[in-house]
Amino acid sequence: MSHTTVRGPFAPDTEVVASYAFSGTSPEDLPFSKLERLTIVRATNDANWVKARNRDGMEGMIPTSYVTESRKEVKLNTMASKPPTVINFKFPHVLNYSRLFHSEATHRRREDGLFLVRESTNFPGDYTLCVCFERKVEHYRVIYKDNKLTIDEEEFFDHLTKLVEHYEQDADGLCTQLKRSVPKQGRREYSVDPEKAFKAAGWSINRQELKLLDSIGKGEFGDVLLGEWQGQKVAVKRLKDSSRAAQGILEEASLMTSLKHNNLVNLLGLVFEDSCILLVTEFMSKGSLVDYLRSRGRFHVSKRDQINFACDTCSGMAYLESQKVVHRDLAARNVLISEEGVAKVCDFGLAHEMNLKLDGGKFPIKWTAPEALRHSKFSNKSDMWSFGILLWEIYSFGRVPYPRIPLADVMKHVEKGYRMEAPDLCPPEVYQLMKDSWNENCNRRPTFHEAYKRLSQLRQSTLA
Structure with a gap:
């Protein structure tokens, strides 16, 4: 094949994603799997072929009809000095506390019709509408019933926008007509409209093209459904109707548009509807x-499978590490297996940038590093501690970590120096990596790049 360069469908350095798998037909070809991302090196004299490079630096010829240009990254930059704005009900950033409302109401002399919507404290999952009237604050429970919202169980609305608009036009049983919402403070405001940003970057999916099938699980944000889109099975994360989920799923999707690796679950797109958002990702058929590990056990999961799962996960985490992204919840439950048996890290979009200190919250104690539990300090090194626990899960065929130790006592034992013993038949090299990842001094734990080198060496000598 002559390689005289002519104008082709892709410019050099263009990133493309594989629509189909390609095994190659000659030594010059570069095999790749479906959804793998490649970088165009140069065109050839045949417009149907280009030279490309994969994530491992290997180069070769690929057919242009098998790949499409990757879509643009979406950046939802927060606005540091933007004046407070009213609550955005389309993606409802509902205020969690009423203290702001009372101070605002006092400042405004509790003008009639001043209002906010907050999450209900007495009825989790519902909202409360707080309204000022005659220098007092009236509270109305917003009930979620039959996929509708209502206050009086006579008028029902598809979402908060419609409910608020209704009572802005007419009090209709409330103490007064709604007039002005309390300015939002302490919530994230974006420099671009999220829906427009995703659409402009090519990540929006037409709802009519997406077929929703059976439920395949539940996540922090809501149900995960099996779907069909463009002739392929997909996983669809359906947003729960809450402000935390709305903001979380948008930021998860935004991060997923910028993080591209074979061992991370791929984002395919989003569907925007009036009252919900659907996050569409590749379907990982083996769960x-x-x-x-638990369903197949040691009789069906080979040593080769174990080291492959370890290497795959470590490779994905090494990429996150290189991008200065922290996962915070790495565990075998957050790694998915494809039809081809490839392990891919998921829910990394809920990660935060390095050195972020979180205030409180509930954490998976058995997987979380001591400094993260003690001081809410998360880093790539706290992820490495979690990776050590994940390795233990792999080589114990999915057992729950710290068996026979009550959850409440785990941290006390760990801080006194206790470390789990090696699972049966665990290779010494893997157990040594576990122990290194559980060093109390986070700076002495290996990086994921270093861990991947060690695991790759072991993989080369593991036959079955």
Whole structure:
């Protein structure tokens, strides 16, 4: 094949994503799997072929009809000095506390019709509408019933926008007509409209093209459904109707548009509807790593499978590390297995940038590093501690970590120096990596790049 360069469909350095798998037909070809991302090196004299490079630096010829240009990254930059704005009900950033309302109401002399919507404290999952009237604050429970919202169980609305608009036009049983919402403070405002940003970057999916099928799981944000889109099975994360989920899923999707690696679950697009958002990702047919290990056990999961799962996960985490992204919840339950048996890290979009200190919250104690539990300090090194626990899960075929130790006592034992013993038949090299990852001094734990080198060496000598 002559390689005289002519104008082709892709410019050099263009990133493309594989629509189909390609095994190659000659030594010059570069095989790749479906959804793998490649970088165009140069065109050739045949417009149907280009030279490309994969994530491992290997180069070769690929057919242009098998790949499409990657879509643009979406950046939802927060606005540091933007004046407070009213609550955005389309993606409802509902205020969690009423203190702001009372101070605002006092400042405004509790003008009639001043209002806010907050999450209900007495009825979790519902909202409360707080309204000022005659220098007092009236509270109305917003009930979620039959996929509708209502206050009086006579008028029902598809979402908060419609409910608020209705009572802005007419009090209709409330103490007064709604007039002005309390300015939002302490919530994230974006420099671009999220829906427009995703559409402009090519990540929006037409709802009519997406077929929703059976439920395949539940996540922090809501149900995960099996779907069909463009002739392929997909996983669809359906947003729960809450402000935390709305903001979380948008930021998860935004991060997923910028993080591209074979061992991370791929984002395919989003569907925007009036009252919900659907996050569409590649479908991992063999489920979570922990379920895979438990359901098949040592008679079906080989040593080769174990080291492959370890290397795959470590490779994905090494990429996150290189991008200065922290996962915070790495565990075998958050690793998915593809039809081809490739392990891919998921829910990394809920990660935060390095050195972020979180205030409180509930954490998976058995997987979380001591400094993260003690001081809410998360880093790539706290992820490495979690990776050590994940390795233990792999080589114990999905057992729950720290067996026979009550959850409440785990941290006390760990801080006194206790470390789990090696699972049966665990290679010494893997157990040594576990112990290194559980060093109390986070700076002495290996990086994921270093861990991947060690695991790759072991993989080369593991036959079955």
